[in-house]
Amino acid sequence: MMILKRLSLTVALTSLIAGCAMPPTSPLTVRDSQSTTAYQEADIESLLAQAGQSMPIRAAELRLQAAQLLIAQGDTERATQILSDIDTSILPPGLQFAVIRLQTQQALDNNDAEQALSYLAYMPSLSTLAEDDVLLSERLFADAYNLSGQSLEEAKILIESTDYIQDPTELQRLHDRIWQALQSSRDENLYIALQQPNNSYVLQGWLELAQAARTIADVTAQTNNIENWLNLWEAHPAAQLMPENLTAPQDIVLINVARIGVLLPTSGSLSSAGKAIQDGITTAHYASQERGMAPELFFMDSTQYVTADEIILAAQQRNLELVIGPLDKSMVKSLAEYGPLPIPFLALNYTDESAANLYQFGLSAEDEARDAATQAINAGKRFALILTPDTDWGNRADQAFADTFESLGGTVVARTSFTADALNQDIAQALKTDESKERAKSLRRATGLNFEFEERRRQDADVILLSARPQDARLIKPILAFYFAGDLPVYATSQVYSGAPNARADIDLNGVMFGDIPWVLSAPSDNRRALDAIRDNTDTRFGRLYALGIDAYNLYPYLQQLKATQGTRLKGETGQLALTEDNKINRHLQWAIFENGMPKTIELTSEQTFEYRSEYRPEESSEERTEYADEPSTQYSTE
Template sequence: MKTLNFVLPAFIALLLSACSNAPMKPHPPSEPIQEIPKQPPTADELIQEANESGSLAYSAELKLQAARLLTDNQEPARAFAVYSEISPRYLSPDHLRHYILLGLKLAVDQDSIEMAQQLLDMRGDQFEHTGAEQQGEYAWLVAKALSLSGQHYLAAQKRILSANLYSDEEYWNNHELIWKNLRLSSLEQLVAIPAPDETNNELTGWIELARAIKQNMFSLDKQLRALIQWQGDWPDHPAARHLPGELNLLATLPDLRPERITVALPLSGKLERAGKSILEGFLAAFYNDTQQSASQTRLSIIDTSKSANIRELVESIHLTSPGLVIGPLRKTLVEQLASYPDYKYKTITLNYTLPEEGITESGIYQFGLSFQDELNQIAEQAWLENVRSTLIFCPNNNWGQRTCNQLESVWLAKNGIVSDIKLFDPKKQHTFFIEEALKVNQSKARKRELQMVIGEQLEFEPRRRQDIDAIFLIANSVNGRQIKPLLSFYYAGNLPVYATSTIYSGKPEPTRNLDLSNIMFTETPWVLNTANPTRHAIEQAWPKLASKYTRLFALGTDAFLLSSRLPLLEQIPDIYIPGNSGLLSLKSNRQIHRHLEWATFEKGNAIVMTDKH
């Protein structure tokens, strides 16, 4: 046992000695501790921190960051809500500029005219000493906001004065938008503009170009002569060196005019007067153009009422070898023509199939005085003006009920609220109808009940319903003259009233129309422009037709206008052509739609509203 006790320690010592003499393997270097990258705060976290902050300035800054983040994340509704909580007076100058830029973007994206106007009213000089990129962004958004609110000339002016802030593709996009804004400006507005500063030749040149084109808009040849003259007067102007796309195409249109046009309209039977009114409008525009040009276009005229069926009508058209057909007018013929096998002629019908349907596989285009255009425009304008809940009045007949349903569908599609639809008897007085529609009768009933409970007479002013922002009125002038004063009498005089062209007879009657004051309505330029020489000449020649069918004269003149301008609509997206029945545009389904002017009654006279679009 003693030997063992000695050997074991010796063995261990020897082992340790051997280990100490062996080469040491180095330890691998220790890995540095990786820090988890800090995630940027979410919009919700920023909002929570802002609400908990005791600093108004810091809270405003955090909410601005949150609104920008929500905008980048494609959450415009939430961004809009957060943005509206920001108090700009607490923001630093740099943050205030970002606040204005973000607000303009949200206003344009959300079609909020009210918000856009509030931001346009803020001082913009704080961008004067910033970098060119931020100045350019601000100018671009201001121009878009001005366009949104219908201030097209001011939008064009802003684009012209800021053009040097852009380069390459941005510059030429701005170049095209300058012309688009000027084209959408009214001729009256362009003519009334004071002479610009002589040092700003670019602005002056653009204005002169717009005047030259718009003063001759119903004669293609006069427009081209005016364009050539302008190019000679302004050879160094940016628009002369690089014509906007529309004007470049305009120069090619004379070569594209059809050599023969066939007009197919009902010139006898039930639709005789309607057909003749359209024809007279077409002929007036045709002969006026012929006097101004070297056009050799020949006309053929077919009475569609004499064709027993669609096959006979197509055969009659075929015999005239047309380059373009205008018509038919009757809806059933339009529907049959749309499905006719192997029909090969380019055609502009003067009625539609179903409102949102089109004919995309042939050369048939649909055009007419569609009431749907007016309903869409009323809904669009009301929505832009922050109307959300409406009360709709329509006559209690088949047409009125159908129109009410169409307007309700349009408004609901915009996420609007229809608080109620009320149908009135067009042959009766409307006193009780309006009282009931505004629920004033319920307010009076509550007063009576309360008096019975307390046994005393009360001083009391009835109240109307409070769940509506505006009224949509579908009525003729006779019913409108009764309804509008009753709205005021029953405490709804402060509600905006939007109406269609049916509210106006088309004849100046200032004394009778005093009761229509402040109603806003859609109307054709033909009716509102009493100085139109073509209208004056036609109505002098056809006074009986003019009293009832004056808007159909406008349709006829625009049918001829389209015969030479259709390539513009086909080749330039989003273009509007100014016509007598409205601004004309082509949709993807080959339907030509009208955007009418807005008017209101002042002292009984129909006055164009230039602040609406």
């Protein structure tokens, strides 16, 4: 979480710090600058000596003055100790506020959000404070919430603060910070806040604005939720003074190009993947033509180019205004290392590097693992056991699971890579049931007694994060139950589901929750139905590449809008799509749970409550689908 600068607040505290404390009966003498330090030392000791002989309220005043002088000298540690000796519960509100304010600011300056919030818990009622003190109190709370990563609470406090601001420039700054906090809030927290019945008009308007900005609801009609919000909330303060980084509807510029290059492999090991993505692009293109004007497409075989210079020269020779591709990771890396690109490229793979005008979009294992870890945290889980296959994509999912879960405040208790031929042993080791057996054996040997022993699993995990192919996942869930871990919730990536409903094969996956793309879990779109009519593999893992092509074509016009309005999401076939600061597309998946062997879509309506909806295709298929990732000649997979 980025920590907002508190310069203006610090300045305000410095200038007002004496004003909020009760005035001392014996004001300090003003010294010349050459002797200030020596006299301050004497003053500090004098103040503390007087405090030791004074009544509690007067003693608090004196200690506060001593702490202020110490802070001015940079001795914050001693100042903190002196302030901790003050019992704020017996003080009048003004003095109580002055002490707590100084304590809180010290904690914030030390990046200790927990300590700052503990001080603020004793802040006097706002009704007992002067208006300037109320505003300072609200901003201290906001800074503490910001530092602790509680973005929505930060936004709520800042929204309350707007009642005390009249200056338009200061109000604009406050609106900008409110918007930044709201955009950093999690979807689930925002959803819960929106449903509260006692929200004020101003708070509800801000919350609905944040929700409206998160999703471009209809690509076909190009409806704009912000415009709809403005029509409903025209009298709202945010409508009168919109946040500067929220793009107004009239200012949104969609990328409108006449010539698009499609840079995909039509030969070599990636040709089958390239062809599937190309089919998705052309399907979306035909649909666009039926609605009106559509750009001209130029198909280019990416295997004919080696360097970024060659690709850019070919694009310039064809007067292309945008390129979709390449797919090969090494070519994406080459473009990223080229530097600022002359035209936008929507690459269909990811690399660690980034460059201006290079957007990166793909079906990565990391995206799905991050989404699963986030869902687990949002459900209140804090101690994760990670199970992933000992493969390249499994290792990448493992790292993404761990990084995300820990960054959100969770603890990873164990990370286990399994192999198909040693599943039982690998899971037993992960759950430490093998250790309990060994302890029992050792105890029998030591005592000579043949006592009964009840095997137990480790008790420090409350969730399992899983990435596994269907054939492995169908074995893993029963093994977990055998080793007494059947009660642990399992959050999985899409690899656990073949893509085709098969109740008989998937019955052992009951209870497993997994994220997958709307192409698989939602009712089929017009584009999906068009491809279903001419292809027989749209429900396999390979079929997901069609969805990638469709989204790549539908995504490009909105790249600038996604970049301009942080947190905006575009509903696509591969998920809800958002753009990160380094121009990488992040996918938020749809979620489902296996019930009676069938996936049922679920919606998170509160921390641990799910709403069930029926799967859209009830037919059962006994055929096992060939997974595209298993094709030996392929270097690019949906995993």
